[in-house]
Amino acid sequence: MMMTALHDEYAASGGKVVDFHGWALPVQFSGIVQEHLHTRAQAGVFDCSHMGEFMIRGAEAIAAFDRLVFSNLSGLKIGPCRYSAFLNGRGGIIDDCVFFRLSGEELYVITNAGPLDVVRKLIAEACPDAEDLSEATAKIDVQGPASRDVLLAIGMDGIAPMKYWTGRRMDWRGTEIIVSRAGYTGELGYELYVPRTIAVDLWRAVLAHEATLPCGLGARDTLRLETSKPLNGEDLSEAITPLEAGLTPLIQWDKDFIGKDALAAVRDAGDYRILTAILSADRRAPRHGFEVKSDGVHIGEVTSGTFGPSLNRGVGLAFLPEKFATPGTQLTAGPRDLPIETCAMPAYTDGTCRMKFDA
Amino acid sequence: MDPATLRYTKDHEWIGEEGGLYVVGITDHAQDQLGDITYVELPSVGKELAAGAEAATVESVKAASDVYAPVAGKVAAVNDALEATPELVNQDPFGGGWFFKLEGVNAGDLDGLLDAAAYKEFADNEAH
Structure with a gap:
């Protein structure tokens, strides 16, 4: 298995390691529920170094990259993040991604670990000079209402003026790093992209702060499901279009991109399933693969689900026909007909991610 | 209950006699593997269970698993308490985290189960 720059740090915090897309990553440290609740109350620290990072330089290369994703890129200013995905020729999602401009000439792109080989090839073909920073970069996410205080306390002053859903370059202890104020938890949080050579120093500095707790993939999953964020490989796949994934508002129909014609055909045919947030009536969780029924009739399936510690009930995502996606629709899921209902996204609404600060 | 005196199954249940009834739970090894337990569904009192029958369900954040009757008996x-505080199974698997008690058990049936030493060996091997 591949190991991140922080692999040898896990044991010191009691990390239990599992195989995630070929990476040895911690599923939990002190316990999933405790890590989850700590992230919502204070700050959780996640090693996400398995993810991919690319730097696209120059107007020509950025224009070529624009053809790989369905979101509008030409009007993107320096700073704001954009969420999008790479599609195949059938309009299916190869991988979702986030990108932002560091300058007029530089686009920073973050992708997932699972389909990285395919995405790497796509980017290399479209933008031969793109720099693949995935191996050289460690990614540490600091998430939770205390995350800003934690990073300011370790001297990361560059984060102070950052608004929600923006990214920028800054200096930390003499090293150039990239930070986005974003995350996968619904809380105020920062994603730190640093040279792997300083990963251990940063990890230890952040964990030395009393407000932080190391967190694993388990809590990352419960946090993202409460905030109704899809995971590539679970909820998203090459068989799923962005229309079905609920990303319709992000699709830029007046530009050219791979998969556009197939996507337009799905749009025009209509009547596709929609990724919908679901809640259990009690603490039992809907699980990946559970059949969803309405009055005993099959209508769709659960793509991921778990117990939501902050909601104190089961929570998940399911593909359902549009007429059943209306919040409050009563349905059942799984072999034991677990009672569930659809709900608006995000299922958990008390997240602090949009918190504002005086500059 | 004293883990040393209990009997065990390869599905990680324990069983032990207390006041004429046979108490059943899941082992410390099992709760550790499951992680944070979030929901326990128990059998109804009076239900007749065959040895190895599905008796209860335990859900953790990660997965749902069945709990089986180690021997035949009536619930x-x-x-x-597990309905409101399923985390008792994590905190005290051999005590406050017990699942159900059986009556009408043939005491000889326990001889077919693992003793503490044999279970420890089984669980250690399974973990590797």
Whole structure:
């Protein structure tokens, strides 16, 4: 298995390691529920170094990259993040991604670990000079209402003026790093992209702060499901279009991109399933693969689900026909007909991610 | 209950006699593997269970698993506290985290189960 720059740090915090897309990553440290609740109350620290990072330089290369994703890129200013995905020729999602401009000439792109080989090839073909920073970069996410205080306390002053859903370059202890104020938890949080050579120093500095707790993939999953964020490989796949994934508002129909014609055909045919947030009536969780029924009739399936510690009930995502996606629709899921209902996204609404600060 | 005196199954249940009834739960190894337990579904009192029959369900954040009757018997009592506080199974698997009690058990049936030493060896091997 591949190991991140922080692999040898896990044991010191009691990390239990599992195989995630070929990476040895911690599923939990002190316990999933405790890590989850700590992230919502204070700050959780996640090693996400398995993810991919690319730097696209120059107007020509950025224009070529624009053809790989369905979101509008030409009007993107320096700073704001954009969420999008790479599609195949059938309009299916190869991988979702986030990108932002560091300058007029530089686009920073973050992708997932699972389909990285395919995405790497796509980017290399479209933008031969793109720099693949995935191996050289460690990614540490600091998430939770205390995350800003934690990073300011370790001297990361560059984060102070950052608004929600923006990214920028800054200096930390003499090293150039990239930070986005974003995350996968619904809380105020920062994603730190640093040279792997300083990963251990940063990890230890952040964990030395009393407000932080190391967190694993388990809590990352419960946090993202409460905030109704899809995971590539679970909820998203090459068989799923962005229309079905609920990303319709992000699709830029007046530009050219791979998969556009197939996507337009799905749009025009209509009547596709929609990724919908679901809640259990009690603490039992809907699980990946559970059949969803309405009055005993099959209508769709659960793509991921778990117990939501902050909601104190089961929570998940399911593909359902549009007429059943209306919040409050009563349905059942799984072999034991677990009672569930659809709900608006995000299922958990008390997240602090949009918190504002005086500059 | 004293883990040293209990009997065990390869599905990680324990069983032990207390006041004429046979108490059943899941082992410390099992709760550790499951992680944070979030929901326990218990059998109804009075239900007749065959040896190896599905008796209860335990859900953790990660997964749902069945709990089986280690021996045949009739459910005499269930641990209602697990409904509101399933984390008792994590905190005290051999005590406050018990699942149900059986009556009408043939004491000789326990001889077919693992003793503490044999279970420890089994669980250690499984973990590797």
